[in-house]
Amino acid sequence: MEFAQRLTAFSRSMVYHTPKYASIMDWRLATLNYALRLIIAIYVFLDIFKKNSYLETEVPMGRVSNWGSANKTTYLPAQEASFTTKTPYRRSFDGIDYSTVPCAGGLENYTFEFDEDRSYKKVSCAYLEAEELIKVEPTGGLFFVTHLTETVSLRAPKPKGGCDDSITLPGGDQISLSPATSDMICSYKKIVDWLTVGTEHTYIVIEHEFETVKNPQQIVNPLTKVRRLRNNTDIVTFKDGEKIKLSMAQILEVAQIDLDQRYEDQPGESDFANLKGYGSYENLTPMTRLAGLRINMNIKYYNYHLDNPNSFKVGSRIPYAILEISPFLTWTSRGQQITYRSDPGKLNDPIRLDNGLPEGYMLNTHPYGIHIDISSSGIIGHFNIFYLVNALVTGLVLLGVAQTICDLVAKYKFGTKSKIYYRKIMEKVDFEREAAKYALQGILATEEYRRVDHKMVKGDGITLNELTNEMKETFCSADGMGEETVGQERNVDKLLLTDDECRVLAMYIMRAGDRNAKERFARGLPRCTVEEMGHRSIDLAEWTELMTGDVMDVQMVKDCVKMDADDYTTRIRKQKHVRRASDQREVFNIAASFSNAEVKSDVGISRRQV
Numbered sequence: 001m002e003f004a005q006r007l008t009a010f011s012r013s014m015v016y017h018t019p020k021y022a023s024i025m026d027w028r029l030a031t032l033n034y035a036l037r038l039i040i041a042i043y044v045f046l047d048i049f050k051k052n053s054y055l056e057t058e059v060p061m062g063r064v065s066n067w068g069s070a071n072k073t074t075y076l077p078a079q080e081a082s083f084t085t086k087t088p089y090r091r092s093f094d095g096i097d098y099s100t101v102p103c104a105g106g107l108e109n110y111t112f113e114f115d116e117d118r119s120y121k122k123v124s125c126a127y128l129e130a131e132e133l134i135k136v137e138p139t140g141g142l143f144f145v146t147h148l149t150e151t152v153s154l155r156a157p158k159p160k161g162g163c164d165d166s167i168t169l170p171g172g173d174q175i176s177l178s179p180a181t182s183d184m185i186c187s188y189k190k191i192v193d194w195l196t197v198g199t200e201h202t203y204i205v206i207e208h209e210f211e212t213v214k215n216p217q218q219i220v221n222p223l224t225k226v227r228r229l230r231n232n233t234d235i236v237t238f239k240d241g242e243k244i245k246l247s248m249a250q251i252l253e254v255a256q257i258d259l260d261q262r263y264e265d266q267p268g269e270s271d272f273a274n275l276k277g278y279g280s281y282e283n284l285t286p287m288t289r290l291a292g293l294r295i296n297m298n299i300k301y302y303n304y305h306l307d308n309p310n311s312f313k314v315g316s317r318i319p320y321a322i323l324e325i326s327p328f329l330t331w332t333s334r335g336q337q338i339t340y341r342s343d344p345g346k347l348n349d350p351i352r353l354d355n356g357l358p359e360g361y362m363l364n365t366h367p368y369g370i371h372i373d374i375s376s377s378g379i380i381g382h383f384n385i386f387y388l389v390n391a392l393v394t395g396l397v398l399l400g401v402a403q404t405i406c407d408l409v410a411k412y413k414f415g416t417k418s419k420i421y422y423r424k425i426m427e428k429v430d431f432e433r434e435a436a437k438y439a440l441q442g443i444l445a446t447e448e449y450r451r452v453d454h455k456m457v458k459g460d461g462i463t464l465n466e467l468t469n470e471m472k473e474t475f476c477s478a479d480g481m482g483e484e485t486v487g488q489e490r491n492v493d494k495l496l497l498t499d500d501e502c503r504v505l506a507m508y509i510m511r512a513g514d515r516n517a518k519e520r521f522a523r524g525l526p527r528c529t530v531e532e533m534g535h536r537s538i539d540l541a542e543w544t545e546l547m548t549g550d551v552m553d554v555q556m557v558k559d560c561v562k563m564d565a566d567d568y569t570t571r572i573r574k575q576k577h578v579r580r581a582s583d584q585r586e587v588f589n590i591a592a593s594f595s596n597a598e599v600k601s602d603v604g605i606s607r608r609q610v
Helices: 002-013 026-049 075-083 247-255 384-412 416-425 431-453 466-476 483-487 490-493 500-514 517-524 530-534 538-546 554-600
Strands: 055-058 062-070 089-093 096-100 123-126 134-136 144-155 167-168 174-176 185-196 204-213 224-228 236-237 244-247 293-302 320-328 339-341 360-383
Touching: 002 517, 026 384, 062 075, 062 134, 062 293, 062 360, 075 089, 075 096, 174 185, 204 247, 204 293, 204 360, 224 244, 224 247, 236 244, 244 247, 244 431, 247 293, 247 320, 384 416, 431 466, 431 538, 466 500, 466 530, 500 517, 500 530, 500 538
Parallel strands: 123 185, 224 320, 293 360
Antiparallel strands: 055 360, 062 204, 089 096, 134 144, 144 185, 144 360, 167 174, 204 244, 224 236, 293 320, 339 360
């Protein structure tokens, strides 16, 4: 029980300090204050829900594996359709429209001449297997061939009689001597540009996964949405756990690319001045199927709707992926691939052992097409309570700034009113004035004490009954009220107190004034009851303390008077010390003058002796 009492006493001694505010009745200041607070509230709201300042973000580490193949149901039918087509048109396969290359005629639109060295005049169709069109790059990308420049070369040492003007290949084709032939060898070349048919009927499969530093567990094939770059429309969606599988036709549709249109006819704003041709093609760009293009596929991992910075949705912590597809139109090649038609028994093919000159057939295939570069990035967020608290604290600090701005406006921007506002906000405290106010309040309290004490029993102090009568005279009296006001019951209940309420109010005064009751409550004991307070009374010292209990009390007055007296004594001592030191310096100067005079007269006397 003693411990509980001590704990109760300790809890009653605990206090909370808060600043004191002044309410200024001015609509201009109120409007400014509300406006600033509203702006700050909007800022904090945007900072938390739009900038997601409550999230700790990091870039995920993604890994991608991919491969390509052909659609077996449409690849061969598309080649057969192109074989007999003479004019370009679109044909439906499995409910999807595809461009059909006019291999039976009309390929003159695909010819092009880029400069003197690169000319694509002899264009034909090639019907290759899907495996011949798809190449997985060492960097992880994929290359799909749409155009293949094939160069068949025959080289031989130059005979004594000179090079023949032309030769006949084993297939029956006759080719002429190359004009770039040197004096040592004879070179013959046959160049054919093949448009590979069926590229749109291939597809790509992507398996992807990622992990983060905070969550090292691998997340494989999350929900994936396919979009065009800088577009929030979901074109294709793959469920959680499902691999990404897109046909080339779908990829080109998302990228808004038509292989059978020239670069300048593709949608979008690009400058193709450096890609225009030579001679009769100086105002044209090449066909996309002939020159190729690059397609960037960036898999970005997000959660909490971090992919859309303009969204106010909080979203889920479950991650998802956004596959953004963007094209880049430029000549795209996989580089030359050279092979030799060598005879195993002929060691001089392709280079003669005796003189190092080339000899034999050489096949140079230079593929152009669609290079798909696949990368991964994104932003993954993790809820952090400290980040949220930091955002809220920032808002509270800014609210203090708003109050400071309003205070400055109130003190300096409203003319004469600002002087009044300034004094109210910056209340001055003067010790002597506070002490004087305390003394005058004590004098008035003494007169009031004697008036109340003399009403019932003189000299016994102010009792509970005396206080109750005073409360009734003050708060239960209808003096000055009109008959109409007194006649309305709701007005009486609102403006006046009942007898019981007056007695309770008197009880509050007794508890606040009686020092024994306050000490009892501070020790953790229950408050005095009405019966106990009925046998107690408030003396003059307790009454004065109640009436003057603002800034100063008796003990503080004693401490202040003692401190003031000590300061006065110290100041007097310092003045005496200064006066004594001044007198000593004057004596010292007089002695020094005498000393100098006597030294001159050969009378030795030290300054210390003087």
